[in-house]
Amino acid sequence: MAAGRLLALAVGAIALVACGDEQRAAEPGSGVTGVVHLGPQCPVESRDDACEDQPAAGVTVIVSEQLPGEAYAAGTEVARTTTAADGSFTVELEPGEYVVTAEAGMSCELMDVRVSAGSYADMDIPCDTGIR
Template sequence: MSERPGRGNRTATCGMSVRRCRLFALAPLVVLVVLVALTTGCGNSPAVRSSSSPTLPASGVVGVVVLYPVCPVESVPAEGGENPCRAVPTEATVRVRDASDALVATVSSGHDGRFRASLRPGTYVLEATAPGSVGCHPIGVTVPPGTYADVTVRCDTGIR
């Protein structure tokens, strides 16, 4: 058996056979493809959606939870003056129930009383519990498609 000229056991600049050198050159590409496949969550990524479940626009409720009243006797402030007895924002737990009374979300308001819950368009009732209150008034709200409904949840301090 004679070797063809120029086709023998050649070595590449990487110190291995040309074939083996090509395989090692492809290794970083294979690793990259595997990493991309793993980070997409095998089809669970928001970028990969089936046509049977269209993406809904952002909607829900935003609001503030306040304690009220905070003074035993409410008075009308002087002209241009600030009412010292205005409602006070408070931390609270807000539960969201749908039309069938099923609990669909629970969120907490911050120190400033503000909260946000992402919801599908529909009709909901918000119920809150806040420290320092004897009860909060449930609020009915309709969430339109593509927007957030703005609400104020009033929690009674019991002061009369």
């Protein structure tokens, strides 16, 4: 009889652990996703010949902690990734405030972003080619 109770307790414990794993797996992640754009692409633009920015493929995206009370001020780096062929990127992050930039062209803007639990903030990072 004691062996039967012990077996029932063990099966119940395994069932609880398994349910806990399923619940964690169902929770959505959080972070930032976006596209790095590189432009201008032409020295002269006109109405008839617009020269649109191009996606920056294979460039490094850097995510840093945002310094408290300082807009566009990057603190400690917390993550980095490389853009895909279409210039897109995704970085999984804990909720918080970050500064995101990329290494492309002559310079890229520093972009502030707030990441909320269970969602991905969407952003574009413009980078300057230096073409004038």
